[in-house]
Structures are given as structure tokens and as C-alpha cells.
Amino acid sequence: MMQRITILGATGSIGVSTLDVLARHPDKYRVHALSAHGRVDELAEQCRVFRPQRAVVGSAEAAQRLAALVDGLGIDVAYGERALCEIASSDDTDTVMAAIVGAAGLAPTLAAARAGKKVLLANKEALVMSGQLFMDAVREHEATLLPIDSEHNAIFQSLPAHYARGPQAAGVAKILLTASGGPFLNRAVETLSNVTPDEACKHPNWSMGRKISVDSATMMNKGLEVIEAHWLFGAPAEQIEVVIHPQSVIHSMVSYVDGSVLAQLGNPDMRTPIAHALAYPERIESGVAQLDLTQTASLQFHRPDFGRFPCLALAFDALRAGGTAPALLNAANEVAVQAFLERRIGFRDIDRVVRGVMDDVAHGAAASIEAVMAQDARAREAAQRLVAGLQGAPAPTRAAAQVAG
Numbered sequence: 001m002m003q004r005i006t007i008l009g010a011t012g013s014i015g016v017s018t019l020d021v022l023a024r025h026p027d028k029y030r031v032h033a034l035s036a037h038g039r040v041d042e043l044a045e046q047c048r049v050f051r052p053q054r055a056v057v058g059s060a061e062a063a064q065r066l067a068a069l070v071d072g073l074g075i076d077v078a079y080g081e082r083a084l085c086e087i088a089s090s091d092d093t094d095t096v097m098a099a100i101v102g103a104a105g106l107a108p109t110l111a112a113a114r115a116g117k118k119v120l121l122a123n124k125e126a127l128v129m130s131g132q133l134f135m136d137a138v139r140e141h142e143a144t145l146l147p148i149d150s151e152h153n154a155i156f157q158s159l160p161a162h163y164a165r166g167p168q169a170a171g172v173a174k175i176l177l178t179a180s181g182g183p184f185l186n187r188a189v190e191t192l193s194n195v196t197p198d199e200a201c202k203h204p205n206w207s208m209g210r211k212i213s214v215d216s217a218t219m220m221n222k223g224l225e226v227i228e229a230h231w232l233f234g235a236p237a238e239q240i241e242v243v244i245h246p247q248s249v250i251h252s253m254v255s256y257v258d259g260s261v262l263a264q265l266g267n268p269d270m271r272t273p274i275a276h277a278l279a280y281p282e283r284i285e286s287g288v289a290q291l292d293l294t295q296t297a298s299l300q301f302h303r304p305d306f307g308r309f310p311c312l313a314l315a316f317d318a319l320r321a322g323g324t325a326p327a328l329l330n331a332a333n334e335v336a337v338q339a340f341l342e343r344r345i346g347f348r349d350i351d352r353v354v355r356g357v358m359d360d361v362a363h364g365a366a367a368s369i370e371a372v373m374a375q376d377a378r379a380r381e382a383a384q385r386l387v388a389g390l391q392g393a394p395a396p397t398r399a400a401a402q403v404a405g
């Protein structure tokens with residue numbers, strides 16, 4: 001049986017890796033729909049190669065350009081959130097790769113879950129923002145949720161098949177989430193204020209989109225992943241431990257009450273978790289070279305330094321606070337990272353903006369998607385105000401504030 005696939009965020013790092021795996025198995029998978037936001041030329045090229053039935057972009061203008069570029073291929077071109085939700089929930093698709101970056105991925109990813117699809121989840125922000133609502137939708141509509149994030153995919157592979165009954169029943173003592181520590185693991189903390197977006201995006205082991213690359217440099221990415229693990233595996237914050245492992249060979253581990261530790265290892269290439277989830281419970285080739293352990297130098301592990309990586313501590317705080325606190329954290333972080341990438345604020349301002357929003361905006365119950373989105377909007381406004389304040393501050397004041405904060 002051909003599996004019909006929709007890729008949300010096809011032009012991104014995960015989207016391109018997904019298409020690479022699909023191209024290796026034309027007998028198993030067919031692309032139903034692809035989406036992008038603004039990179040129309042890249043999407044048009046993908047359309048020529050993979051011939052989807054539908055393609056969705058971010059605006060009317062982008063749709064017009066795409067339609068001209070794919071004229072004659074019989075592809076239905078649309079734009080906007082509603083169209084994204086349609087291709088995610090269509091009767092003509094079996095599997096949805098959720099690989100839009102940020103909060104923009106929430107509505108279509110949720111639409112896929114509500115339509116009972118097999119959801120391959122890369123868009124961790126959706127789960128961070130609305131974990132309970134999302135997991136409820138998966139259960140209620142009998143969707144299949146498979147993690148793409150390499151750590152969560154590794155944990156999934158290291159858990160028993162009957163895991164749905166929770167950590168206690170499965171004898172799980174701890175989930176050990178590995179983290180490379182990013183490009184600034186060993187850089188002098190006092191020099192971090194001056195790092196550029198390009199330096200922050202230069203990840204030592206993984207090649208990824210710019211937003212998640214900055215998140216890796218602040219370790220907010222690991223913080224979001226702690227929250228993601230909480231929802232995916234039903235584990236409380238106390239049962240999730242972050243371990244720095246700079247080589248990114250072990251992608252995460254599960255520690256059991258009998259003293260066993262199970263891990264998943266591999267070369268750091270997202271095509272492995274993508275292929276795993278696409279074919280689950282079978283296995284298919286992904287194009288990733290086999291791991292040669294004799295060529296792997298020593299593997300190191302140590303505890304994270306929360307002083308160097310305050311965003312990691314803020315994420316644990318948000319998880320413990322519950323309700324809409326993680327949605328506030330995520331929205332503030334998205335605004336701050338965007339401002340940093342546009343060189344409007346410095347690297348160390350990112351955690352200051354996130355902390356400022358967490359302090360200023362009261363969180364509430366995440367009772368509905370509307371409530372979550374309202375909190376998301378409030379957090380974005382507050383974050384923009386803080387960013388504007390930082391932009392206005394002369395450099396010496398900012399440096400002093402950073403030391404104080």
C-alpha cells in the first residue's frame with residue numbers, strides 16, 4: 001500500500017531531509033501535498049520533482065508566483081492557514097510531516113491529529129504550547145503520533161512497545177535527554193553578549209534551520225524538548241534529566257528501575273528519525289551512513305550549567321508552572337530569537353526577554369486553543385515591548401544590565 005504524505009514546511013531543513021528519504025522509496029510513498037511560506041522558487045522545484053496534488057504557501061502574492069511557476073503540472077495552489085489545515089486533514093493523505101517552525105505549525109498539526117492521521121512531529125512548539133490539548137486530540141481521534149525530534153525518537157525507540165501505560169508501569173526511572181551544548185558550550189560566558197547570528201547558527205554537529213539553531217545555542221531548544229518529552233511520554237519534570245553529550249552520537253536514553261540504561265545511537269542526521277517514523281514499525285534505508293564506533297572518539301557526558309544556559313532553567317520553571325506558562329515561554333522566545341537574528345538585540349538579551357515576559361504576563365489554564373493563542377498574543381506583545389526597550393538602550397547600559405540580570 002502506498003503511503004500518501006503531506007509535508008508541512010517542505011522547504012525547511014526537516015522538509016528537505018524528508019523528501020530525500022521519500023525519493024529513495026518511490027514504491028512506498030507518494031507526496032500528496034507540500035507547503036512553504038515564502039521560498040516559492042524552492043517549493044516550485046520540489047513540485048516539479050515530486051508532483052504533489054496540492055501546494056500551499058504563505059500569501060496570495062506567493063501563491064500567484066507559485067501558480068505561474070508550476071503552470072501545466074495540474075497542481076492545486078493555495079495559501080494561508082486554512083489551506084494548511086486542509087492539506088493536513090485531507091482524506092487523500094495518510095501521513096503528515098509537521099515541520100513548520102514555531103507557533104505557526106500549531107493549527108495544521110492539530111488539524112492532522114483531529115483527522116486521525118499518522119502525525120510525524122518535528123514542530124515541537126505545537127506540543128510545548130498546547131501539550132494537554134494536543135495529546136487529548138491524538139487520543140480522542142485515534143491519531144498516531146511519532147516523534148521526529150532526534151532525542152524523542154531515540155527515547156521512543158528505547159521504550160517498550162507497551163509504554164502507553166506510563167513510566168511507572170514500564171519500570172522507567174528516568175528519561176535522559178542528551179544535549180550537545182551547542183556552539184557556545186566552552187566559550188567564555190562574558191563574551192556571549194557579542195556573538196553574531198551566524199556564530200550562533202554554526203552548530204557543531206547538526207545542520208538545521210536558523211531558529212532551532214539559535215535555540216540550540218541558548219539551550220532553549222533543550223528546554224522545549226524537556227516539555228515535549230513531558231507530554232509525549234507522560235513523565236513529570238523530576239523524571240527528565242538533561243545530560244550534556246558534546247559528540248551527539250547517543251541521541252537520548254531511558255534509565256530503568258533495575259539499573260538498565262537503553263540508548264539509541266547513530267550519526268547525527270535527521271534522516272534516521274524521519275525514516276524510522278515513516279516506516280514504523282518496519283525499517284527502511286535512510287541514506288545515513290552506518291555508525292562506525294571504532295572511528296568514534298571518546299563519548300563524554302556532564303551536567304548542564306544552568307548559569308551559562310538560563311533558558312534551560314526558564315523552561316523547567318515553565319513546565320513546573322504548567323497551564324499556559326510554556327506557551328508564554330515559547331512565544332517570548334520566538335520574538336526574542338527573531339529580534340536576535342535581525343540583529344536588533346544581543347544574544348544574552350534572549351533570556352532577558354523571555355524572563356521578562358514570564359515575570360510580567362500572568363499565566364492561566366490552557367483550557368482551549370483559543371485561550372492558548374490569546375496568551376501567545378499577549379506574550380508576543382510584551383516581548384516586543386521588551387525588545388524595543390533593549391534596542392533603545394545605549395550599549396553600555398545594556399551591558400551593565402546584562403551583568404546585573
Ligand code: NDP
Pocket residue numbers: 008009010011012013014015035036037038039040058098099100101102104105122123124125148149150206207208209210211212270
Ligand atoms: P526551517 O526554518 O529550516 O524550515 C521551516 C519551514 O516552515 C519552511 O518550510 C518554512 O517555509 C516554513 N515556515 C516558516 N514560517 C512559516 C509560517 N509562518 N507559516 C507556515 N510555514 C512557515 O526549520 P527546521 O526544518 O529546522 O525546523 C522545523 C521544525 O522542526 C521546528 O519546529 C524545529 O524545532 C523542528 N526540528 C528541527 C530539527 C532540525 O534538524 N532542523 C530537529 C528537530 C526538530 P519557507 O522555507 O518558505 O520560509
Ligand code: MG
Pocket residue numbers: 149150151225
Ligand atoms: Mg532535538
